Every structure is written in C-alpha cells, then in structure tokens.
Amino acid sequence: MEEKKIRVLIAKPGLDGHDRGAKVVARALRDAGMEVIYTGLRQTPKQIVETAIQEDVDVIGLSVLSGAHTHLFPEIMRLLKENQVEDIIVIGGGVIPEEDIPELKRAGLVEIFTPGTDTRDIINLIREKVKP
C-alpha cells in the first residue's frame, strides 16, 4: 500500500510580508515528498486554524519576522485547542529571540527554527513527529 503523504500548511499570520523563508521551506518540504499548502500573506489566526482543519493537515508551519509571534503563535495554539484539533503538530520560524522560545514551547509549539536553519532539520523533525 502506498504510504500516506504528510500534509503541511505553511502560514503567514499577521501583517508581516517577508515570505522568502516560508516559500523556501514550502518548496523544500514538497521536494521531500510532503503535500504542502501555502496560505499567502496576512492570515488571521482564525483563518489559519480553519484552513488547517479543512485541509486536514498533520503539520502547521508558522512564519513571522515582525516580532508579533509573541501574540500570534499562542493565539493560534489557543484556537486549535478550542476546536479540539490538538493532534496537529505546530512549528514556527522567523526572527525570534531565543528568550521567547521557552514560552512559545509552553504554548504548545513543537519547535522554533531561527535564521540559518537547514531545511533538512525541519524535514527530519516533521517525519519524526508525525506518526503514520
């Protein structure tokens, strides 16, 4: 039987327009054999959670470079919980100071990837966390 492909939503919450990283990661995950949906810019947390549910994804990858991650990431986690879809793995990336990372992980994000990350590290983490 053919193995089910891992489904990933790459999302840009908030007003930040820097999408180079999001698009590079999306391409790398696709090249690694995953199904990737990219939301485009300026998504509200609510829109992202709705898309994730509709598309039945295994993983959400959030990208923010504006500093608004401290508000946006936990808000998305809260909405996932509210909608009882806590089995979705959420990872984040962007210009995120190290001191913010423990708090984001407490909110439920599995990992935060900062500038200089090798896309293979992201791929490996997703494969490890998503149970077939």
Added chain:
Amino acid sequence: MTEKAEIIKIRKAKEQWESTTLKKSLEKFPERKEKFVTGSGVEVRRLYTPAELGDFDYEEDLNFPGNYPFTRGVQPTMYRGKLWTMRQYAGFGTAEESNKRYRYLLSQGQTGLSIAFDLPTQIGYDSDHPMSVGEVGKVGVAIDSLEDMEILFKDIPLDKVSTSMTINAPAAILLAMYLAVAEKQNISPDKLNGTIQNDILKEYIARGTYIFPPTPSMRLITDIFKFCSQKMPLWNTISISGYHIREAGATAIQEIAFTLADGIAYVQAARDAGLEVDDFAPRLSFFFNAHNDLLEEVAKFRAARRLWAKIMKDRFGARDLKSQMLRFHTQTAGCTLTAQQPDNNIIRVTIQALAAVLGGTQSLHTNSRDEALALPSEDSVRIALRTQQIIAYESGVAETIDPLAGSYYIEALTTEIEKKALEYIEKIDKLGGVTRAIEKGFIQQEIQNSAYQYQKEIEEGKRIVVGVNQFQISEKSPEGLLRVEPEVGRHQIERLHALRKSRDNQKVKESLSALEKAARTDDNLMPYILDCVKAYVTLGEICDVLRREFGEYTESVKL
C-alpha cells in the same frame, strides 16, 4: 580603449600563456573548483584582459562623471564634493521613543533621517484595528494621526534635515502629514528635502505591504508626482526599490532588471496621466541592495546607471540630464546577516558598504550586527554608522571618482549584467509589462526559484556561509537585544482614543466625505488628503474610505 590590432595581439599572447605557463601550473596545482561564479551565479573567468572587453568605447560606454550615460557617477565631483548621505533606517515603538533615537543619531553625525513605520501604519490600519494586535510599534514607529507625526519630529527642524520615509500604499497620507508638520514649523513645501518610497509594484512583487489594486495605486502615485512637481521641487517622489526584491532572493541581475522594469511602468503611467517626462523624471530615485560579492555589486550599480540612462533617453525621449540619471540609496543586505556569531556581520556589512561606495551611491544605510536576532540595539547601530564613517574618512576610497573603472573584470561584468538585465526587461515587455508579469506570477516565481537555489547551495555546501555551514562554534545566547514592550500598543491606543474624542469630528466627517467624492473623479487626491490629515482624521479612517472606493489587492500565490 585599445585598438583592434592591439586586442588581437593580447588575445594571442594570452593563448600562449595558457598553453605554457598556465598549463604547467595547473598540472601541478589544480584550481579549487571546476567553475567559478559570482554571488549571483554569473560565470567568472580566470583572468580578464582587454580581450574580454570586446567593442569597448570609453566615451560611449563610460564617459565622464555627470555625463550621459553616467556609468562613472551622476555628479561631476562625486564624493570629492560631498560624501554620500549616511542615513540609518530607524523607528520603533511610539513616536516619543523614535524621536529620541533620531535626535541621538543626528547628534552622532548622521546626516539624514530614515523613518521606519510599523506594519499597521504601512498597511493603513489604525493601532486599534483587530489586524494590528501584536504588531503595533514592532518593526517601526506607529503613526495613527498628525498628532503622532508632530511628536515624531519634535525639535527637529524640517528645513535642516532630509527625511526618507519607507511608506508605500499610504504614501500620500504620510507625505501630507509631513507637509502639515512643516506648516506648523513655518516651513514652506518647496524647502522640504526627502523621499517617500511610494513604490507599490515591488510591494506586490516582494515586500507585501500593499492595500489597493494596481490601477488605483498607480493613480495615487501619479497624483503625488503631479502635486510634487508643482509644490515640492526638492522632494524625491518615489524610491523605486530593488532592495526588497533582492532580499526576497533575486540575483543581482534580477534585482536591477525588475527594478528598472518597475521604473518603466511608473514613467509610462505618469505620461499616460498627461505629465511631461522631464517635469517629473528628475525627482525619481532608486534604492538598491548591497550584497556580499563586492565586485559584482560594484558592476551592478554601474550597469543600472547606464541602462536607466539609455531607457530614459531612447524609450521615453527624456532630454533633461537629470531625468536620465539614476540616483540611488543603498542598504546592505539584511538577508546575509547570520544569527550565528553575529559579530561577523560587522565585516559583511563593511564589504557591502564598500561596494555601495565604490558603486557611487548617493546615500547609505548600514545594517547592524544583531538584526538576524532582533531590532538593533543602540550600540550596534553606532558600530554600523561608524563603519560608514571609517570608509568615508579613513579608507581613501572616496578621494577619487569611480576608482574601479577600467578594471577589465569590472567593465566586462558591468557590460554582462546590463545585457542580461535588458533581456529580462524585454521579456517583461513581451508579457505585457510589469503589472501583467506580476499578475501572472512570473516575477515572483523567478525570485522564488533563485531563493530556493541559494538555500540548496548552502545546504549542499556549494556556498559557504562562515559560521553557518562552516567554521561553526558553540555559542552562548546573545544578550542586550532590543525589545518592544507590549505597553507600546496600549499607550498608542489610549492616545488614539483620546484624539477621537478631542478633535472636531464635524470637520473629520466633512473632509472624509470630500475625499470619498474626489476618489470617484479624476481629481488629484493630494489636496483632499491634506485637508483630512489637518483635521486629525486618522490614517486608518482615510484608508478605509479609499478601500471602499478602490477595493483591495489579493496576491496570486504560486509555489
């Protein structure tokens, strides 16, 4: 440069050298790589001689500084007359905090201001809009109304500084606020010096702070061109930007190709709106990125100047030399900064800044070492400014004009970059111009492909990034990073609510309704927007009216 016979002689001598001296050496010591390329992937030859220059004609290809096609620079004396403007992009939190940072920078010898606005301001939302939550004051200063702008420029005489504002979709509104502050300082518009970025096309391509669709956006831009050509003769009405296109992953060639293609669209739009090219083109300015490959970047700046001069002269019939000259601001490449061993970024920025100066920039922003981690701290910003000062006063490179001209490599590369950029522009013309090329996703996809390629090269070890994929160390997490506290948002919203109560709301209603009606006609919107801001109508309120009239842009996403 050299006579034909001379070139043939050199070519023969080179072949001779290749088959003897070089061959022997290569047998013993092979080269490090099979193929050498620039930072943008242009193949680099082992050695450049007059033979590589082809049909090179000094007067036609280079000429003298201040003369067409301006390859050697736009002013006859360049930095011997006046150094470039050292202009650090700054702004965060509230208007009070940013005002303090500007006055600090001016006291440290900075010669121009560059205002960073937060994202809600750039996208036309007030600080209390639901989309603004978490973003207020984060990547720049929050401006909701003229009141904030008055605080931002408190005790800064606007006739003594030049001010650059990174504002695009709502550029007309911020320009109107600046005019209103000047009026309160009793300074007339014709004395004001500065720039608004006002470049919506690259927002669709790479930067993302668009509001309205292309057609009404281009109308706002040409309204500004018209207004300024009559009232603000010293103001740069647009800064056509390759910076963000490069940051998004474009190569050097793509950067200047897409930027000049945008420039062509603006000139065309202004002419279609009934303006004479020489009435507005002298106030067009550009903004480029300075990346790591020093010599390629120098060649890029020179190629951009030469190509733009030809476009303005041949395509648009510009006769005023000022319409033909490409004046530009440069910022060092943020995307090259590493979070690993951040002090190494000081050296990267130095090389990039040197490229900008050797390329003849008119103004320069140098990035701070800690910007891959957070907004820059005051110490880091000072080092970045000192980098420019050391180049200006100690390195000696500013003492003669265009010092790298005549280098066989630089001239060959300048010609090649110009040629390849022109090929892209012709391709975009065939697609129906930049706006169509954006709608089709062509430009975005070209950039994405380059970005992905770049990342793969790093991961495959074909491209070395010091401290990232080679020469790594284990590091402690950095200290002393700047943080914008959430109180900023609350503070800003309180002020906004107080303003909405204290202002003359009848006047607000009247000026907004006048704007709404004007938006449905061909009237120039600048005077209406000026009336609105003087009545303390907020940025969000003005944009809401225009959003209703013009609609909103949605991007076409392709991976």
